[in-house]
Amino acid sequence: MGFARELRTKLGLRRVPNPEVLPQHASVGRRTYSVKPSNIYWCDETSPLRIGAFCSIAEEVLFLCRANHPTQFVSTFPFRALMTKSMVAYSDLVVNGPTEIGNDVWIGRRAIIMPGITIGDGAVVGAGSIVTKDVAPYAIVAGNPAKFIRNRFTDDQIARLLAIRWWEWSDEKIIAEQPRFFGPVDAFIAASSAS
Structure with a gap:
């Protein structure tokens, strides 16, 4: 099966999305490296992602523009998206506003940046951290959830x-x-x- 899929792709019979194209509502500043479009989830006009200039983004960093199911209803299950099809998939996820990464930010491998977070200029996020709260400029945070370690x-x-x-x-x-x-x-x- 894999051979046939690969052959269809090479012959142009199977459309493969360009993995280098950022989602429409995501932007990356100059000289920032290693931001993978495949690691950016559910950005839209209500929850855009902006990453500044000169950022060092390690492999496998995830940016979640929308991620949380609403908790105020009887169930957190996305009935309207998955059962009745009255909503587009993932459109029921909670909107927390823009996610903003400042300039000269270093984010370590396998960190997860949750929706609506602001990480200030010059900040450092330790590998494997889950950032659930804003990070001040030039602060170093690490852990799950990420906690303040010290200022640079x-x-x-x-x-x-x-x-x-x-x-x-x-x-x-x-x-x-x-x-x-x-x-x-x-x-x-x-x-x-x-x-």
Whole structure:
């Protein structure tokens, strides 16, 4: 059976969706890598996904734009979608609004990002974490559910880094400033604030 399916695909008789095309209501910023369209679920106009620039997304990270069954009814079973067909599949899932991933965010392998979550710029999400609450900028979270571990920098450093917004710089400026990215954060802040 697999051979016949593969042959039909190669001959153009079987349509295969392009795995590289993001869902209509999902967007990914510049230089962000490893976001797999197949790992983004149920985005629509009421629950879009926005991922910022320069994010490091590990393999098998799941983004759930809608995921929860309504709990206020007698049953959580999707009768209208699966039995009476009066609703499109998954349209009964609870809408929690947009899911927003900031810039320069690192999300570890097999993390799950639940619907309606905001992850701030510069945050880190540990591998295998399930993010059920918003994550502050430059915070490190991990676990199931993800819990705050610590901040990457002091409150003053975070405020200054957020004001610098280096992810909006041109590629040329980022390349020119590369040595400063790998030195002390205070030196980076001082040099970036002066220019």
